[in-house]
Amino acid sequence: MTQCEDLGMHLVFIESREEQNFLRSNLYYYNDYWIGISPITWLNGSTATFTNIHYEYTEFTHGGQCFQVEWSFGWEDTDCSNMHYFICEKHEEIGPDCGPSDLRFSHSCYVFHETKSTFSSAKLSCESVPGRHLVFIGSNEEQEFLEANLPNDGEGYWIGLSSVTWLDGSGLTYNNFGGPYISCFNNDGDKFRLVKGSREWHDTWNDDFRFICERDLPCSGTLMNEVEQSGSCYFFSYYVRNFFYADDFCKSHEMNLVSIGSQEEQDFLVTHLDDNEDYWIGLRGISWLDGTSLVYNNFPYNVSAFDDEGRCFFMHPIDLPWYDESCSASSHYVCEKEIGKPYVL
Structure with missing residues (x-):
C-alpha cells in the first residue's frame, strides 16, 4: 500500500x-x-x-x-x-x-x-x-x-x-x-x-x-465517458428522460444538470451534442439548480422561448438555443460537476 x-x-x-x-x-x-x-x-x-x-x-x-x-x-x-x-x-x-x-x-x-x-x-x-x-x-x-x-x-x-x-x-x-x-x-x-x-x-x-x-483522473466518477473541460466534468446522456428523472440521475452520481455560465461553455457543449436532439439543462424558473447566478443566457429572440411558463429548460436542436418545455417531456440531458466542488442536493 x-x-x-x-x-x-x-x-x-x-x-x-x-x-x-x-x-x-x-x-x-x-x-x-x-x-x-x-x-x-x-x-x-x-x-x-x-x-x-x-x-x-x-x-x-x-x-x-x-x-x-x-x-x-x-x-x-x-x-x-x-x-x-x-x-x-x-x-x-x-x-x-x-x-x-x-x-x-x-x-x-x-x-x-x-x-x-x-x-x-x-x-x-x-x-x-x-x-x-x-x-x-x-x-x-x-x-x-x-x-x-x-x-x-x-x-x-x-x-x-x-x-x-x-x-x-x-x-x-x-x-x-x-x-x-x-x-x-x-x-x-x-x-x-x-x-x-x-x-x-x-x-x-x-x-x-x-x-x-490506481490514481483517479479528475473526471473519474461512477459514470463512464465523462468529459473534462475548464474545471468541470460533463456527462452526456444516451437516453431520453423527463426533467425530474434527469435531475435525480445526475444527483445520484454526485453531479447536477448542467449550468452554463459563458459563451465558451455553450460553444463547448454545442461541439459535443447531437444537433438533432434536445438536451435538458439545469435551468428552472430562471435560476440554476446548483444555486449559481444566471450570468449568461442563450434564449432565442422570439416569444416561443417562454411558452411553457419558464419552469424547465432544454437546448433545442441546431445551435442549441434554450427553450422552456413541460417538465414531463422527454429529452436527453447533460450532467456537470465542478472539480473540487460538492454537488448541490
Missing part, C-alpha cells in the same frame, strides 16, 4: 464489471494481486469471519452500506431507508439468560421483529436493550439457524452488516467475492487479493503478492 502511496496512487478500487474485466485481461494469469478493499466489519467494528452475499449481487447498487437477508437467504445491500423486518441478537455467557420470547443458539439470544423499520430505526430498537444489537452472523451454522427460524421467509430482514468499503472509505458499488455464495472468510476478511485464474476476490493473511496501484 505504501509503495502505491509513494507514487501518489492507491491500491486499486474495482467499481464495475468493466474495470474487473480490464484488470483480468491485463494481469498475469498465475499470480495473485492485492486490491484496496477494507476489512469487512459488523456494526460494532468486529471483522466478519463469514458472509453469505449471493453471487448474483455483484453490483452493490446502494453502496454496500446497509444489508438485508432477502427471501432466498442471501445477503443483499439495499437502501437504508427501506422498510424491513429485523433480527436483534444479544450474546450471553453460558446460562439460562434469554428472555421468554427469545430464541437461543449457542451463546446468543435472538428476537425476530415483525414491525418493518428503516435500518437506523431497527438498529436503535435493538440497542434500546443493553447488550442487544442487530444480528452479527459468524458462521454457516448460525446462518442456517436463522434461516430455519425466520417467521416470514418471503420478506427481507435487516442484519448488522454495514459499510463495506474501500481503503479510502468509499462504499462498494461492485464485488467479485465469488460464488455461488461467499461462505467463510478464512483469514478474517482483513485483506483481499485477486486470486490467480478466476480473479475472484479472496481474503488472505500476511502473504506477499504483487499489487495494482
Whole structure:
C-alpha cells in the first residue's frame, strides 16, 4: 500500500464489471494481486469471519452500506431507508439468560421483529436493550439457524452488516467475492487479493503478492465517458428522460444538470451534442439548480422561448438555443460537476 502511496496512487478500487474485466485481461494469469478493499466489519467494528452475499449481487447498487437477508437467504445491500423486518441478537455467557420470547443458539439470544423499520430505526430498537444489537452472523451454522427460524421467509430482514468499503472509505458499488455464495472468510476478511485464474476476490493473511496501484483522473466518477473541460466534468446522456428523472440521475452520481455560465461553455457543449436532439439543462424558473447566478443566457429572440411558463429548460436542436418545455417531456440531458466542488442536493 505504501509503495502505491509513494507514487501518489492507491491500491486499486474495482467499481464495475468493466474495470474487473480490464484488470483480468491485463494481469498475469498465475499470480495473485492485492486490491484496496477494507476489512469487512459488523456494526460494532468486529471483522466478519463469514458472509453469505449471493453471487448474483455483484453490483452493490446502494453502496454496500446497509444489508438485508432477502427471501432466498442471501445477503443483499439495499437502501437504508427501506422498510424491513429485523433480527436483534444479544450474546450471553453460558446460562439460562434469554428472555421468554427469545430464541437461543449457542451463546446468543435472538428476537425476530415483525414491525418493518428503516435500518437506523431497527438498529436503535435493538440497542434500546443493553447488550442487544442487530444480528452479527459468524458462521454457516448460525446462518442456517436463522434461516430455519425466520417467521416470514418471503420478506427481507435487516442484519448488522454495514459499510463495506474501500481503503479510502468509499462504499462498494461492485464485488467479485465469488460464488455461488461467499461462505467463510478464512483469514478474517482483513485483506483481499485477486486470486490467480478466476480473479475472484479472496481474503488472505500476511502473504506477499504483487499489487495494482490506481490514481483517479479528475473526471473519474461512477459514470463512464465523462468529459473534462475548464474545471468541470460533463456527462452526456444516451437516453431520453423527463426533467425530474434527469435531475435525480445526475444527483445520484454526485453531479447536477448542467449550468452554463459563458459563451465558451455553450460553444463547448454545442461541439459535443447531437444537433438533432434536445438536451435538458439545469435551468428552472430562471435560476440554476446548483444555486449559481444566471450570468449568461442563450434564449432565442422570439416569444416561443417562454411558452411553457419558464419552469424547465432544454437546448433545442441546431445551435442549441434554450427553450422552456413541460417538465414531463422527454429529452436527453447533460450532467456537470465542478472539480473540487460538492454537488448541490
